[in-house]
Structures are given as structure tokens and as C-alpha cells.
Amino acid sequence: MTKVKSDRTHYVSPRATDNVEGFSMKKPDHPIDLPDIGSVRPRSTDAIESSNWMLGCETLDRDYADYHQYKEYISALGIKVLRMQGGWAKTEKVQGIYDWTWMDNIIHDAVDRGFMPWLQTGYGNPIYPGGGGENLGAGMPLSHEALTAYENWVAAMVSRYKEKVKDWEVWNEPNFSDNLVNTPEITADFNIRTATIIKSIQPDARISALALGHIDIEYVERFFLYLNEKKATGLFHNVTYHDYVYNPDANKLAVYKMKQIVEQYAPGMIMRQGENGAPSVGGTGGALSDYNWSELTQAKWDVRRMLENLGNDMECSIFGIIDMNYSGNGPIRRKNTKGIIESASDNQAVRPKIAFYAIQHVTSIFDHTLERLKTLKHTHQIASRGSRPAYSINTDRSISVYGYRNKATQKQLYAMWADDAIPRDKYEPKYLEFSVENGNFDDPVYVDIITGGVYEIPAEQQSIVGDIYTFKNIPVYDSPILVADRSLISMK
Incomplete structure (x- = not known):
């Protein structure tokens, strides 16, 4: 396939393709002073049994994006679950008459490609008095007439797609600032009302x-x-x-407090980051827009949030697959550049961004074959010899470190990055010493998640004393890098 150079940091195919080899990335200019031995090989959706990742394919109900313009790109990301909105107002434009054509085309195509739609039952429908609005921040249907119509639409949608859709979600951001009428109690009642309908038709449905x-x-x-x-x-x-926070690692305390509440009332309920991402251009529409973002800082934000969620047992959905061209009377009226594919004003896919490739590297490595080392702890100086893994890193800077092992081979992988600031549009490594107790490596390598570069860790930068592995002069910066057994990295 002919490759065309699109900018200084990466190459893309001139047209979309399901072939993961059709998307290749030139490593950015930042030099990593280690022997280069290859790159992470992306894996397509059908090559991955399951993982922690979901992909945002939102706003199709308002035509801010077009599924058919980007559907060929999805398989190359190695993600199975696609979040979408059901679009009551788009489906029922005349009271009592449903036109499912637009959604049929999307759902059937997605399932045929091996994807799993995660479908949200929103927004409202203004053709009914008290029917709520069809944009972000609009109210839920509250009148008796509108609620009855909403229930009929939900029942019809679940009945239509129950053989193809197992995952559902109720409404979107009910506590958004314009939704002052949506008290927690009203929202909870609305969630119960909707979930009861779904379960009555599809008892095995999974509802968010x-x-x-x-x-x-x-x-x-x-x-x-x-x-x-x-x-x-x-x-x-x-x-x-x-x-949405500017530093993707800055919300851990709030998430922890939310998790405590959920565990109190619903022990064992799964926590899911249902929508998160950063813009690639500053001053555009949507959350976090008032910052001078770039493609590189977007990519750093996205993969930091993905691996921070994974490291804290949160499922994670990336928002979103493509830039969304918002219009109309909603709270966002400019292009939302959180997409990992650039779009044109007519919603055509232009090219993948750096984040697209970085996410490929995450999904290729972090799948169901790994399990987290949940007892991993930080200590300034490793002295114990217990079975509980411990690590040390010689810096006063805040560094996120998460450890994993392959379930079958027990070989290990450690992800780390500087987490104390908003991602910067430059490469500024600190050369650190990382030690881990009870390490399990045959051939440790260094991986840069942004570029996908895989590097040898020279023998003079490694030492083993008992069961403590030490790696010296490891470049760590504000985007995830890995110290991993080579067997855990699919390479090209």
C-alpha cells in the first residue's frame, strides 16, 4: 500500500482500511538513548478476545459525526465495545411513527464487523409537550404524555435490537449545568423506569x-x-x-470517594469511565477547550487516562473516534476536536491523529491476558523479602507506577509516567532508577507508548540482587513508558 506523509510525526494510508498494518506511525523526533529493536505491532479487533477498552461513537443521533465515514478505521484500534446514543428525536419525528433506517444501518454494520454496540436511551423529543430536549444538557421527559412516549420508544428499540445489543445506558450527564430540574432523585427514578423496561424485554441486558x-x-x-x-x-x-480534568491523573480522590459510595450501596458494582478524552486543538468546543492543546498532548492525555483507569480497576471508554461538528442550539456550537481521527466540516474522515496510534499501542499490549499486581506498593528503599511486590524509584516527583503479569507465564510488565502536571507538548525525560522486588523477566525491554518504539535495556543498565531487579537511567516522562518482558510485546 502506498503511504503518504501527512505531517512531521506520522504517516497514514491515503484511505481507510481494516488492515492494522495500513496504519503505521513514524516515531517522533524525541531521541530515546537506548538501542532500537522494533515497534509495537497493532492488533485488530478480531485478534483480541476481550479488554478494558471501549470507544466513543457518540452524536450520530444529531449528525455531528457519520459512522459510515469512519467505520473502516475501528477494527485497527483493537476495541470491541462502541458507545452510541439511541436518538429518540431522530427516530420518531412524527408521533407514533418510528423510522429505524439510520440506526439499522449502523447497528447491523457494527455487529457484522465484530463490534458490540453500547446503546444509550437518550436524548428527549420536543415533538411531545414536556418531552425534554435532544441536545447535551437538555432536560429529561417529565410530562405523563412524554414519559409514556419515551417508554414506548425504549421498548420498541430494545425489542428491535435485543439480539444484537446487550449493553445499554440511561440518559447522558443528567447533572450537567443546564439540567437543574434533574435532581438525583428524579434521575434515579428515570434510571429505574428505563432499566425496568429494558429488563422486561431483555433479562440478560447489561445496563449502565x-x-x-x-x-x-x-x-x-x-x-x-x-x-x-x-x-x-x-x-x-x-x-x-x-x-474531564486538565491533568488526567488529578481526579483520583474524587473517583475514590465515588467508589466508596457505590460500594456502600451496591457492593461489587463495576465502575466505568464512560466518556473521556482531550482536544487536539485549543480553543475549540466542549470540555477542556480553553487550553493550548496539540495532537501530542491529546495523545499523552488519552493514554495516561486509559492506563490510570486500568490501574485502578475502572473500565474505560475513549471519547471519541472522530472530531464532532457540533451545530444547532446545544451548549457546544463548535467542532469538538477530542476525536482521534480528524474530520472535515462535512464529517468525512481526514486522517488518524497521534492519539489513534498511541491507543493502538495500549490495546495491543493490555488485554485479558494480563492481570494487575494489586498489592504493588511503593517504598523508598526495598528491604523486605516477602511475596508482596514492592518497587522504588529515585525521584521526589510524582510518578504513577502500575504492575501487571501475564496470567499464564507470570512474566511482568510495569507502566510508569510523571503524573503531576498537564501533558506538555515536548519530550522532557528524567533518567531514573527503577527497582522492583519479586520481578519476573527473561528479557526486559523498554516501550514508549506514544511512539510504539521498543528498545533494548543494555546489560550495564540492569542488575539483579536476589529477587530485586534494578533498571538504571530509564527515561521517564509525562506519558506512559513500560519496562516489560519482551514476550508480552507483540512486535513488528
Whole structure:
């Protein structure tokens, strides 16, 4: 396939393709002072059994994006679950008459390609008095007439797609600033109403609750208190939240507090980051837009959030597959550049961005074959010889470190990055010494997640004393790097 150079950092195919080898990336200019031995090989959707990752394919219901313009790119990302909105107002433009053509085309194509749609039952429909609005931040249907029509639409949609869609979600960001009428109790009741309909038609459905727009601890507490009082927590498979912060690692305390509440009222319920991403251009539409973003800082943000979520047992959905051309009367009226594919003004896919390739590197490595070392702990100086893994790193800077091992071989992988600031549009490594107790490596290598570069760690930069492995002069910066056994990295 002919490759065309699109900019200084990467090459892309001149047209979309399902072939993961059709998307290749030239390593950015930042030099890594280690012997270069190859690159991470991306893996397509059908090559991965399961993983922690989901992909945002939102706003199709309002034509801010076009699934058919980017569908050929999805398989190359190695992600199976696709988040979409159901689009009541797009489907029922005349009271009592449903036109499913637009959604049929999307759902059938996605399933035929091996993807799993995760379908949200929103937004409202203004053809009914009190029917709510069809944009982000608009109210939920509240009148008797509108609620009856909404219930009929949900029932019809679930009946139509129950053989193809197993995952559902109720509404989107009910606590968004314009939704002042949506109290936690009203939202909880609406979630129960919707989930009850879905379960009555599809008992094995997996339903996501809440879809919180930003973490509001009081809102979460009151929402789950209401569910608990109604004995309705069992209707839901997971609870979703969206939390846009400039530093992708800065929300850990809020997430922890939310997790405590969820565990109190619904022990074992899965936490899911249902929508998260960063723009690639500053001053555009949507959350985080008032910062001078670039493609590189977007990519760093996305992969940091992905691996931070994985390291804290949160499922993670990336927002989104393509730039969205917002229009109309909603709160966002400019292009939202959080897409990992650039779009034209007519919604055509132009090219993958750096984040697209970086996410390929994450999905290629972090799948169901790995398990997290949950007892991993930090100590300034490793002295113990217990079975509990411990690590040390010689810096006062805040560094995220998460350890994993292959379930079958027990070989290990450690991900780390500087997490104390918003990602910067440059490469500024610190050369650190990393030690880990009870390490399990045959051939340790260094991996740069942004570029996909795989590098040898020379013998003079390694040492083993008992069961403590030490790696010296390892470049660590504000994007994830890995120290991993070579057997865990699919290379090209």
C-alpha cells in the first residue's frame, strides 16, 4: 500500500482500511538513548478476545459525526465495545411513527464487523409537550404524555435490537449545568423506569446507570440512596461517570470517594469511565477547550487516562473516534476536536491523529491476558523479602507506577509516567532508577507508548540482587513508558 506523509510525526494510508498494518506511525523526533529493536505491532479487533477498552461513537443521533465515514478505521484500534446514543428525536419525528433506517444501518454494520454496540436511551423529543430536549444538557421527559412516549420508544428499540445489543445506558450527564430540574432523585427514578423496561424485554441486558457529567459526590450519594430505598441497584451492571480534568491523573480522590459510595450501596458494582478524552486543538468546543492543546498532548492525555483507569480497576471508554461538528442550539456550537481521527466540516474522515496510534499501542499490549499486581506498593528503599511486590524509584516527583503479569507465564510488565502536571507538548525525560522486588523477566525491554518504539535495556543498565531487579537511567516522562518482558510485546 502506498503511504503518504501527512505531517512531521506520522504517516497514514491515503484511505481507510481494516488492515492494522495500513496504519503505521513514524516515531517522533524525541531521541530515546537506548538501542532500537522494533515497534509495537497493532492488533485488530478480531485478534483480541476481550479488554478494558471501549470507544466513543457518540452524536450520530444529531449528525455531528457519520459512522459510515469512519467505520473502516475501528477494527485497527483493537476495541470491541462502541458507545452510541439511541436518538429518540431522530427516530420518531412524527408521533407514533418510528423510522429505524439510520440506526439499522449502523447497528447491523457494527455487529457484522465484530463490534458490540453500547446503546444509550437518550436524548428527549420536543415533538411531545414536556418531552425534554435532544441536545447535551437538555432536560429529561417529565410530562405523563412524554414519559409514556419515551417508554414506548425504549421498548420498541430494545425489542428491535435485543439480539444484537446487550449493553445499554440511561440518559447522558443528567447533572450537567443546564439540567437543574434533574435532581438525583428524579434521575434515579428515570434510571429505574428505563432499566425496568429494558429488563422486561431483555433479562440478560447489561445496563449502565447514571452517566454522571462530572463527579458530584452529593449527587452520587442521593442517587444511590434512592436506588437502595427502591431496592433497584440490582437492575444495573455498572455505573458510569465522565470526568474531564486538565491533568488526567488529578481526579483520583474524587473517583475514590465515588467508589466508596457505590460500594456502600451496591457492593461489587463495576465502575466505568464512560466518556473521556482531550482536544487536539485549543480553543475549540466542549470540555477542556480553553487550553493550548496539540495532537501530542491529546495523545499523552488519552493514554495516561486509559492506563490510570486500568490501574485502578475502572473500565474505560475513549471519547471519541472522530472530531464532532457540533451545530444547532446545544451548549457546544463548535467542532469538538477530542476525536482521534480528524474530520472535515462535512464529517468525512481526514486522517488518524497521534492519539489513534498511541491507543493502538495500549490495546495491543493490555488485554485479558494480563492481570494487575494489586498489592504493588511503593517504598523508598526495598528491604523486605516477602511475596508482596514492592518497587522504588529515585525521584521526589510524582510518578504513577502500575504492575501487571501475564496470567499464564507470570512474566511482568510495569507502566510508569510523571503524573503531576498537564501533558506538555515536548519530550522532557528524567533518567531514573527503577527497582522492583519479586520481578519476573527473561528479557526486559523498554516501550514508549506514544511512539510504539521498543528498545533494548543494555546489560550495564540492569542488575539483579536476589529477587530485586534494578533498571538504571530509564527515561521517564509525562506519558506512559513500560519496562516489560519482551514476550508480552507483540512486535513488528
